[in-house]
Amino acid sequence: MARLAKWSTLGVGLLAAALLAGCSGGGSDSATSASSSAAPAGGGEVATMTWGVSAPVMSMDVAKDGLVSSLRAQAAAFDRVVAQDDQGNVIAGVTSLSTPDPQTVVLTLRDDVKFWDGTPLTAEDVAYSINRHVGPESTSMQAQFFGTVESVxxxxxxxxxxxxxxxxxxxxxxxxxxxxxxxxxxxxAAGEAAGGPEKPxxxxxxxxxxxxxxxxxxxxTRxxxxxxxxxxxxxxxxxxxxDPETARLAxxxxxxNGFFDVPLIATRQWDELENATMNYVVGGYIDYLVMDTTRAPFDDINVRTAMAHLLDRAALAQPLFNGRATVATSIVPEVQITATFPNDAAAINAALPAVPEFSIDKAKEALAKSASPDGFTVDLPVDxxxxxxxxxxxxxxxxxxxxxxxxxxxxxxxxxxGAGLMDPAGSPLxxxxxxxxxTWAGELPPIIVGEMAPFNVAKYATxxxxxxxxxxxxxxxxxxLKQPLTDLLANVNTNLPYVPLFNEQVAVAIGKDLVxxxxxxxxxxxxxxxxxxxxAQ
Structure with missing residues (x-):
């Protein structure tokens, strides 16, 4: 998922046991924010709780809107067929899951689940909730996640x-x-109106x-x-x-009472709020510079190398993210590498060719070797x-x-x-x-690299x-996974269709009246x- 969806790219985004995380001002080894021993006890009733998100909820149907803001709203109303715990492990929800073999997933329904209108959840409803994302005729934004499904x-x-x-x-x-x-x-019954204001x-x-x-x-309503x-x-x-400042004032x-996904560039002002606690966690957010390898001038490795040398990633991490981001070493979020290979993560990273260092002289040298030695002009869209x-x-x-x-x-x-990322008429940069x-380190690469990748913005498919x-x-x-993934990450770091930039933290503001x-x-x-x-009580 692109962070249009931050998660869903991928509406594509995509698709990290020890994830790294931090609380306000500190860090701990967890996918959750650390809690202070002096934190108030919870358990109290709340009349009305209001949460802010940074983008409009365009649909209450995940098939039509996979933006992270929308996923948060949808999650309050719609269970998933299975759930996740705070470490990302899949756990039972309205169904329990088993995998009798690597190509079979079996879902078993609970007996006590009802829709809001009082009708019981059926196996047909569960199958429908998956099948709508499956197959070449599916119009779901999430269909790319279910390309390996043969039948439900x-x-x-x-x-x-x-x-x-x-x-x-x-x-x-x-x-x-x-x-x-x-x-x-x-x-x-709702037809095309499903997910909209009249038929959410x-x-x-x-x-x-x-x-x-x-x-x-x-x-x-509860x-x-x-x-x-x-x-x-x-x-x-x-x-x-x-607007982040309008949200901070609210x-x-x-x-x-709370705000999701506070921009890291603005968190210094949010940290000063007296009636809120800032929570910071490290998750799977990762940023890249992308060059379309099928279009000039970026079909030239020397141009891509020159562009990579122009990025002072280490110097930019502090001002762009208030220090709450680290320089990425590969196209895989660091937390996924750590989670999948808890004993080998450092060795894997050490085996990779380094992303080109910031150097204007080396950028000039690379460009001089290219088919565009005198430079070029290109647009760079920014969200x-x-x-x-x-x-x-x-x-x-x-x-x-x-x-x-x-x-x-x-x-x-x-x-x-988001629309421009895969538009053939869009910018090649x-x-x-x-x-x-x-938590799987093999999740993102097949989605953004290779001829079968559904979100290969760089068109990189050697x-x-x-x-x-x-x-x-x-x-x-x-x-x-270890060897082919290491080889693929090395290949990308060498050929630079994607220049890994930053692994970001996630910032959430929670009112002190809540726990x-x-x-x-x-x-x-x-x-x-x-x-x-x-x-809070």
């Missing part, structure tokens, strides 16, 4: 069986993030939808009959505040909802002038940025932000890359997160 069938009244065309170790997590449970009869959906989650529009946000127990907040509101005044992009683009443009390259930085909306919701990406895609164990049980988790997007929040 109801095998008895309490069982759904998924057959895969090839092993897919990430399939359980894909089900936990993107397979939201929706009532089949409701959606079929019928779910089994902890909140029912009282009202929804992309302009006004979402108002949700589901007292929720199978997992009633949440503490009677009413939940999700509102859009796109948090300061008490207009909102205005991701505050790091524009200053990085402007910095790159200023430095590039020194070698005769003109980069026109073009601020665009999130929607236009892009900034890309992805996120991985699984025979060697194709072979390695294919081997990574079918690996089912860390042992099987998030266990602390905020990077994997909250795949959870019925309001269930973890209660009033």
């Amino acid at each position: 069938e109801v095998t008895d009244p309490k069982t759904v069986t998924i057959k895969l065309v090839a092993p897919d170790p990430a399939m359980p997590t894909k089900l936990a993030v993107f397979a939201q449970v929706r009532q089949q009869a409701y959606d079929e 959906g019928m779910g089994t989650g902890p909140y029912s939808i009282a009202s929804y529009s992309s302009a006004d946000g979402v108002v949700l 589901n007292d009959a929720y199978w997992g127990g009633a949440p503490k907040a009677k009413e939940l509101k999700i509102v859009t505040i796109e 948090m300061s005044s008490g207009e909102i 205005t909802t991701q505050p790091w992009m524009s200053p990085l683009g402007q910095n790159l443009a200023e430095v590039a002038k020194q070698i005769g390259v003109t980069i026109n930085v073009k601020p665009v909306s999130a929607a236009d940025w 892009q900034l890309l932000a992805l996120a991985g919701p699984t 025979p060697e890359a194709n072979e390695l990406a294919g081997a990574v895609a079918v690996a089912t164990t860390a042992e099987e 998030w049980d266990g602390g905020y988790s990077y994997f909250a997007v795949g959870q019925p997160w309001p269930m973890k929040i209660s009033g």
